[in-house]
Amino acid sequence: MKILIAPLNWGLGHATRCIPLIRQYMVNGDEVVLGGDGDSILLLRRYFPELRVVALPSLELRYTNNDAQRGFYLRALPALVRFTIADHYYLHQLLAIEHFDLIISDNRFGFFSRYTWSVYITHQLYPILPKRLKFFQPLARALHACIYKRYNEVWVPDYADATNNLSRALAHGGRFDQKAKYLGPLSRFSLASSEAILKRYRNDVDYAIVAILSGLEPQRTLFEKELIERFHNYHMPVLIVRGKIDNPAATTQIGSVTLIPHISDNQLLSIMLQAQKIIARSGYSTIMDLEVLSLLHKAELHPTPGQSEQEYLALLYLNRTR
Secondary structure (H helix, E strand, O other): OEEEEEEOOOOOHHHHOOHHHHHHHHHOOOEEEEEEOHHHHHHHHHHOOOOEEEEOOOOOOOOOOOOOOOOHHHHHHHHHHHHHHHHHHHHHHHHHHOOOOEEEEEOOOOOOEOOEEEEEEOOOOOOOOOHHHHHHHHHHHHHHHHHHOOOOEEEEOOOOOOOOOOOHHHOOOOOOHHHEEEOOOOOOOOOOOHHHHHHHHOOOOOOOEEEEOOOOOOHHHHHHHHHHHHHOOOOOOEEEEOOOOOOOOOOEEEOOEEEEOOOOHHHHHHHHHHOOEEEEEOOHHHHHHHHHOOOHHHEEEEOOOOOHHHHHHHHHHOOOOO
16 A cells, blocks of 8 residues: 655644554555655654655744734634645645555645545644634634545544543544544554663663753744753753754753753653653643653643643643643
8 A cells, every 4th residue: 555644844743643653554564655844754754764755835834932922823824724725736736646545644734635545633623722712713613624524534643532531622522523533642652662772771861851842933942941041050960852853963061951952762762761850842742652651740741822722731731740
């Protein structure tokens, strides 16, 4: 089977949760082609350098410097519409010259075809809007349903149980559930080999705190600066993984804080297992990683300001992670 897998380039979470799917299809002997743009495709190239990559249209979005992100969603809407149309058009140009048996889109709204079996991955069947836009929430949910109903299947990376799940109201209990197939959490990590990884990758320095950064600029950089200010005089070593996969893996030291652009999964897993606290954005893929590794109890989760989904998840896990 020939499969095209294309994650949205909005942070790295959409790409990282595709990794276990790609691995499984490769084990099955399927031919996998990667589609994408920006940091997401750079990340997948690091994991799967042997796979062919198809460059797809880019979604150019930036957060503002303020905490409220006022107007971000309204400003982003025209760009999202243009991106969706371009994605859909490009896919059909590609399908005119190349056959695929399966297309998997992680939140790329327009990446489907009625001529090829198309799958949509999302953990937000029911988007949550900021408070000032709550009036439009039913409309937003209906529009999202109109998008994913164009796909043959909708895959939700969460438990199917209506009460024991990770996403709560984001993906459970609404009237569009009929098409949803719940896969369980999708994570690039595995706890099964943790003991061997600890022995092999144990650091000379035991970091008391590890912070894992991701997301759109400038909020990623602002969060990094906030953490440096908070911990540069800390009494124990602190590691910040900056999430800059396009930078050389050179370390910088600022007081007690070590900063590194990126790190291998096995090294990061070893450090997280030993750390007393893990600081990260409350992105859903991060929550899935921590759940799979049984590390949610160590997590201090911070929402990206103005991103209502992350604000909802941060509040949801506040009492479970402190």
